[in-house]
Structure formats: structure tokens, C-alpha cells
Amino acid sequence: MGRARRERELVLEHLAELRSLPLGGMPEPAFRERLRAEIISGALLEPSSPLDAPEQRKPAHRRPTRRRPLLSQLATLGLAAAMMVSAFATYQSVPGDSLYPLKRAAESTLVHLSSDDAERGERELYSAKTRAREVASLLGSSDGGPLVGRTLKDMEDSTRSGISRLERAEPRSPKIKTFARDQKKVVGPILKQLDDTQLAQAEGYLDYIEGLVAPD
Structure with a gap:
């Protein structure tokens, strides 16, 4: 002003x-x-x-730099990558690891979400295969100890439950014989690494699945 x-x-x-100034006069x-x-x-x-004053007018509104969407996308990608890494670490965990209970909970959830006995049986047999691989991993570590016997028991429980479900849904299913043959290839080689108690568990398990591949 x-x-x-x-x-x-x-x-x-x-x-x-x-x-x-007078009219017509000059300054x-x-x-x-x-x-x-x-x-x-x-x-x-x-x-x-x-x-x-055009130069003093409010400058034209500039579109905001698209930083926030970019940061949001990067955060989403980072979260997805973290979830993938976490999922992979969970899948690779063995008894005694901090993520192992999460792995077992995921397996149990998949079984309960299955649509019928055939699918539930197949998922439980897959869990039994996973337990067999875990036993082999535990035997290669220094702190396997009592976890081996517990994992062998879980493997047998999953096998019996899965076989029972699958036999009800699909009597004489070839999937049962395929499973039994695959399990023998995993469990058989580890027998010499087991102590007496663990060996008795494993041999009893092998006797059970041996009957599954016997000719009808």
C-alpha cells in the first residue's frame, strides 16, 4: 500500500x-x-x-512431483520381497528353528482347507515326505538330538492319517504305492545314522509302508 x-x-x-503549463507549452x-x-x-x-502486473500474478499451479506414488511402489515391492524371503526361509526351516512352528501351522491350515478327503490325504502325505527330509537334515547337524525322534513320530502320524483318508476317498489309489516307494528311498539310507530308539521307530515305519507296496 x-x-x-x-x-x-x-x-x-x-x-x-x-x-x-500554458496551452501548447513544453515542459x-x-x-x-x-x-x-x-x-x-x-x-x-x-x-x-x-x-x-502479469509478472506478479500467482504462478501457475505446478503438478506435484510424483514422488509419493514412486515411494509407495518401492515400499510395496520391498514388502513383497520381504514376504517372499520370509516364505522361503519358513519353507526351509527345520525342527528347532524359530520359523518352524509357522511352517507346521501353514501345513495344518492347508490340510483343513482342502475340499475333500482325497486332497487332505495327499497333503498329509506331502507333510510326511517333508518330515522325512527334515530328519535327514537334523542328522547332519550337531544339535539334532531329541528332535529326530519327535520328527520321526510326526512323519508316521502324517503318513497313517494321509493313507487312511486317501484309501477312503480313492481305494487302491496308485498314489499310495508311489508315496511308499519314494519314502523308502529317503528313510532307508538314514537308518545307519540313528541311535537304537530312533532306529526302532524308523524300522517300524518302513515295515508299515512296505505293506503299502505289496501286491494285492
Whole structure:
């Protein structure tokens, strides 16, 4: 407001000086020089209203930089990668690992979500195969110990439950014989690494699945 008022007063002052001149008269040289200097300096060229000043108008709205969507995408990718790594680590876990209960819970959930006895039986037999591989892994570690016997028991429980379900749903299913043959290939080679108690468990298990591949 102070600057605009000063400019208006300056213009009025010049007009008053011009009106005091006789008609057809010319401004004095001193007046012309002063006016010229003020014009050059911009005193009379600067607009007094924002409406008259295009350069002072509010700049056009700029579209915000697309950083937030990019950060959101990166966060989503990072989360997905973390979930994949976590899922892989869970799948690779063995008895005694911190993620192992999560692995077993996932297996149990898949069994309960199965649509029928045939699918439930197949999932339980898959769990039995997983337990066999875990036993082999535990025997190769220094802290396997009592976990081996517990895992052998879980393997037998899953096998008997899976076979029972599958026999009810699909009597004489070739899947049973295929499972038994595959299990013998995994359990047989580890017998020499077991102690007496574990050996008795494994041999009893092999006797059971041997009957599954016997000719009808």
C-alpha cells in the first residue's frame, strides 16, 4: 500500500506540473530530465495493482512431483520381497528353528482347507515326505538330538492319517504305492545314522509302508 500510494502521488505531482503549463507549452528541461530518470529507474513503470502486473500474478499451479506414488511402489515391492524371503526361509526351516512352528501351522491350515478327503490325504502325505527330509537334515547337524525322534513320530502320524483318508476317498489309489516307494528311498539310507530308539521307530515305519507296496 505504501509503495502504491507513493507512485500515485508522484503521478499526480507530474500532472499538476503539466497542467500549470500554458496551452501548447513544453515542459522545462529539468522536468523532462527528472521524468526521464524516473521512467528509466522504473518508478512509473511498476504497476500499482496486482491485476496490472502479469509478472506478479500467482504462478501457475505446478503438478506435484510424483514422488509419493514412486515411494509407495518401492515400499510395496520391498514388502513383497520381504514376504517372499520370509516364505522361503519358513519353507526351509527345520525342527528347532524359530520359523518352524509357522511352517507346521501353514501345513495344518492347508490340510483343513482342502475340499475333500482325497486332497487332505495327499497333503498329509506331502507333510510326511517333508518330515522325512527334515530328519535327514537334523542328522547332519550337531544339535539334532531329541528332535529326530519327535520328527520321526510326526512323519508316521502324517503318513497313517494321509493313507487312511486317501484309501477312503480313492481305494487302491496308485498314489499310495508311489508315496511308499519314494519314502523308502529317503528313510532307508538314514537308518545307519540313528541311535537304537530312533532306529526302532524308523524300522517300524518302513515295515508299515512296505505293506503299502505289496501286491494285492
